[in-house]
Amino acid sequence: DTEVTQTPKHLVMGMTNKKSLKCEQHMGHRAMYWYKQKAKKPPELMFVYSYEKLSINESVPSRFSPECPNSSLLNLHLHALQPEDSALYLCASSQDYRGQGAEVGQPQHFGDGTRLSIL
Amino acid sequence: TQLLEQSPQFLSIQEGENLTVYCNSSSVFSSLQWYRQEPGEGPVLLVTVVTGGEVKKLKRLTFQFGDARKDSSLHITAAQPGDTGLYLCAGGLGDKIIFGKGTRLHILP
Numbered sequence: 001d002t003e004v005t006q007t008p009k010h011l012v013m014g015m016t017n018k019k020s021l022k023c024e025q026h027m028g029h030r031a032m033y034w035y036k037q038k039a040k041k042p043p044e045l046m047f048v049y050s051y052e053k054l055s056i057n058e059s060v061p062s063r064f065s066p067e068c069p070n071s072s073l074l075n076l077h078l079h080a081l082q083p084e085d086s087a088l089y090l091c092a093s094s095q096d097y098r099g100q101g102a103e104v105g106q107p108q109h110f111g112d113g114t115r116l117s118i119l
Numbered sequence: 120t121q122l123l124e125q126s127p128q129f130l131s132i133q134e135g136e137n138l139t140v141y142c143n144s145s146s147v148f149s150s151l152q153w154y155r156q157e158p159g160e161g162p163v164l165l166v167t168v169v170t171g172g173e174v175k176k177l178k179r180l181t182f183q184f185g186d187a188r189k190d191s192s193l194h195i196t197a198a199q200p201g202d203t204g205l206y207l208c209a210g211g212l213g214d215k216i217i218f219g220k221g222t223r224l225h226i227l228p
Binding site: 004006033040041042043044045048056090092099101103104105106107108109110111112113 | 148149150151152154159160161162163164167207209210211212213214215216217218219220221223
């Protein structure tokens with residue numbers, strides 16, 4: 001069982017819908033991440049929150065809006081998505097975003113993802 | 120430019136055989152992680168290597184970090200069908216988190 005919980009597991013939505021993906025962790029981690037993964041490709045980083053503040057936005061279109069209500073929760077609000085946005089959306093967490101030497105790339109714990117299909 | 124090159128991209132071998140997959144870069148990483156991802160699931164962290172020359176063992180899996188911290192390898196002894204999956208290496212470079220494209224491993228019973 002994963003320690004990072006994502007809901008829903010599957011989501012089908014139309015291009016005009018508004019929906020949200022949710023992610024929760026109770027490991028006391030202070031960094032949380034959203035990734036997008038297309039079939040047979042590695043995860044692509046979208047956003048990083050560190051201590052509940054947005055640290056990284058990898059030039060993600062504004063139709064994706066992240067939110068970190070507290071240190072355990074991470075949401076991804078979706079609006080007016082395109083068919084090419086269909087993918088597996090993964091949430092991850094790590095103890096910190098930067099290590100003791102301020103380096104990024106800390107070990108991450110991933111959820112099992114939300115498989116999103118845009119009609 | 121792919122900053123972390125993984126090879127081979129695909130590998131299909133018989134149960135009981137040994138194999139090695141590689142993660143190479145021209146850049147120095149402070150640490151590298153290896154993950155395994157099975158269909159329908161998220162990546163699972165296998166190991167982190169942080170010291171040049173470091174070797175870590177996880178049952179039948181042996182991970183090595185190159186002396187110059189530019190490359191890493193994963194060796195599996197006596198592969199089993201349960202080892203099937205996508206193996207990803209990842210690390211931090213500057214302010215970027217970099218993933219390799221992965222090695223898709225299939226162990227035939």
